[in-house]
Each structure stands twice: as C-alpha cells, then as structure tokens.
Amino acid sequence: MKTFPTAAVWCFGILFISVSLITTGSSEVQVVGPADTVVALIGDDVILPCFLKPNVSAEDMTVEWTGLYLKTRNVHLYNDGRDSNEEQHPSYRGRTSMFHEELKNGNVSLKLTRVTLSDAGRYRCFIPKLMKETTVQLFVGAVSQPVISIDGTKGWGVVLKCESGGWYPKPEMEWLDSSGTILPAYGPPERHRDSEDRYTVRQHVTVNQTDTNRFTCRVNQTEINHLKETEIHVPDDVFPKSQVGLIVGLSILAVVVLAASAGVYKWRKDIEEVSKKAIKRLIEQVKDFKLAQKMKRK
CATH class of the missing domain: 2.60.40.10 (Immunoglobulins)
Structure with a gap:
C-alpha cells in the first residue's frame, strides 16, 4: 500500500517532465516569414515564404494559410498529411499549393499561381500545434510596354x-x-x-x-x-526643313538678287554713257557739216 503513492508520484512526475519537454521544444521552434514585401506582377506565379526554425518536420502538423482582409479568407489548409481545401475561398480555387516534399525540412511556404490585383494584401501562416504564426505582405503590380x-x-x-x-x-x-x-x-x-x-x-x-x-x-x-x-x-x-538651311538659301538668293541688281545698274550706266557719247559725236558732226556748207557759199 505504501508503494502506490510512490508509483503515482513517479507517473505524474514523468508525465510532467514529458509535457515540459514537449512545451519547451515547441517554444524553441519559430515560424519565420520574409522581412520584405513580396512583389509580383499580374499573371505571375509567386511564393509566399514561411519556414519553421530550426528546420523541424511539419509533415504531421496542420498549416493554415489565411488572407487578412476586411473578411478573413481561407486560402489554403494542410491537415492530416494532405491538402484539405473544402472550405477554401472560391477566388483561390485551383491556384494554391504547398511543397509537400519540403515539409520534412520545415518549409511550409505557399505557391500562388496566376496572381491578380485582388490577391494583394497580408497573409497569415499559422501552425496550430506550435501556436505560432507569421505574416507575409503581397504587393501586386501591373506593367505594359509603351x-x-x-x-x-x-x-x-x-x-x-x-x-x-x-x-x-x-x-x-x-x-x-x-x-x-x-x-x-x-x-x-x-x-x-x-x-x-x-x-x-x-x-x-x-x-x-x-x-x-x-x-x-x-x-x-x-x-x-x-x-x-x-x-x-x-x-x-x-523633320521640317532646318532653319539653318532656310537662312543659307535666303542668303544665297539675296546675293543673287544684289548681283543682278548691280549688273543691271552697271548695264544701264554703260548704255547711258554710250548714248551720251553717240549724241555728242552726232552734234559735232552736224556742226562740222553746217560749217562746211557755210564755207562753200563763200
């Protein structure tokens, strides 16, 4: 009869130590996300990073991905060793997946395909067994060629x-x-x-x-x-004709006009000079003729 309490004490002691070890082990594991915002373009496939540190296996854990919007959306659920997306929000249907082969390494990241503008926002990666979570900010942009x-x-x-x-x-x-x-x-x-x-x-x-x-x-x-x-x-x-070309053209035209004007002026001066000489010569000839006639009468 004296051994029963002792045995019970040992059982409770072992149970307490076991629970303490499990709790202590769980408290050492962290759920880690990216330090920076994840950026994607419309139509891209993007990965929302989430890891357990140290790298312990998450194969037997539940992983909940939710979108933290005005109304929380169920984005992806991994439970009992498989994807369980019966209550997944319709906008994500067929577009989410996890890296099952990487779960043993603590990689619980989510892949989101064919990103849309409405996917932008904050996501939560939550591990219920550890009661730990992290958040990932997704920014979605759109570009086009000018x-x-x-x-x-x-x-x-x-x-x-x-x-x-x-x-x-x-x-x-x-x-x-x-x-x-x-x-x-x-x-x-x-x-x-x-x-x-x-x-x-x-x-x-x-x-x-x-x-x-x-x-x-x-x-x-x-x-x-x-x-x-x-x-x-x-x-x-x-391009319209350049201003320099127009100026050069106008300058050449001005030179030609001035040269022509100078030529015409000189030609007119020459004509006037010749005319004056011819008239003078004619006057002298008339005077000589009159003088000869006068001498002949005498």
Whole structure:
C-alpha cells in the first residue's frame, strides 16, 4: 500500500517532465516569414515564404494559410498529411499549393499561381500545434510596354506621343534623348484610371533633329521597381526643313538678287554713257557739216 503513492508520484512526475519537454521544444521552434514585401506582377506565379526554425518536420502538423482582409479568407489548409481545401475561398480555387516534399525540412511556404490585383494584401501562416504564426505582405503590380507615335510637327521639330496602359500602381513617364538626357515635355504626364484601378499614362514631347534622331520613352513604377522603355528613330525627311538651311538659301538668293541688281545698274550706266557719247559725236558732226556748207557759199 505504501508503494502506490510512490508509483503515482513517479507517473505524474514523468508525465510532467514529458509535457515540459514537449512545451519547451515547441517554444524553441519559430515560424519565420520574409522581412520584405513580396512583389509580383499580374499573371505571375509567386511564393509566399514561411519556414519553421530550426528546420523541424511539419509533415504531421496542420498549416493554415489565411488572407487578412476586411473578411478573413481561407486560402489554403494542410491537415492530416494532405491538402484539405473544402472550405477554401472560391477566388483561390485551383491556384494554391504547398511543397509537400519540403515539409520534412520545415518549409511550409505557399505557391500562388496566376496572381491578380485582388490577391494583394497580408497573409497569415499559422501552425496550430506550435501556436505560432507569421505574416507575409503581397504587393501586386501591373506593367505594359509603351507605344510611341509621331503626332505631327511644331516649328522646326517633330511632336512625339508616348502612351502606355494597364499600369498599377500609378507610374511615372519621361522622355530621353540618345545620350540619356531627360527632354522637357508638355507638362506632367496625363493619367487616366479605369474601373479595374489600372492607369493609362500619356505624354507629348517636341524633338529637334540630332545626329542619331533616336528618342526613348520610359515608364517607371518605383513601388514595384519595374520600368519599361521603347525607342523610336525619326527619319530625317520627317523633320521640317532646318532653319539653318532656310537662312543659307535666303542668303544665297539675296546675293543673287544684289548681283543682278548691280549688273543691271552697271548695264544701264554703260548704255547711258554710250548714248551720251553717240549724241555728242552726232552734234559735232552736224556742226562740222553746217560749217562746211557755210564755207562753200563763200
């Protein structure tokens, strides 16, 4: 009878130690996510990182991925060694997966395919067994290639238009010459936002003829660190005749006119001189004839 309490004490002691060891082991395991925001473009496949540190196996654990929006969404559930997505939010159906072969290494990251703008936001990676979690911020952007067109002439230059649609967030646009120098445009770019929150940006610039006639339109989105560029070569014959050529032409024409005027003036002076000499000679001849007649009468 005296041994029963002793045995019971030992049993409770062993149980307490076991629970303490399990609790202590669990407290040492951390759920770790990325330090920075994960950035993706519309249509991309993206990985939301989540790991157990140290690298203990998560094969027998439950992993809950949820979206922390105004209303929490069930994004992906791994339970009892398999994916259990019966209550998954419809917008994620068929687009989520985990790396099952990496679970033994503590990799519980989520792969999200065909990203859309509505996927942007904060996600929670939660391990119920450990009562630990981390969050991942996903930022989704959209870009497109700029399109350049010639939009007429102005003065001695050519007007170029650059347009690019389908951007998110709001982008910046600038024009550059072949050396990379930013060209002055007609004020800030025009921006229009559609019903899907995507931006169309447009800007005009007048360029003068250069050695290369190459100009670049650049659209940049600093928040997602993406830019797109398009270059155009403007043919020489598109530019109006240069001012220098016109001045040279007018100068030559002025010289020709002055030369012609001088020639005409000299020709007129020569004609007048010849006429004066002829008249003078004729007068002298008349005087000589009259004098001869007078002498003959005598």
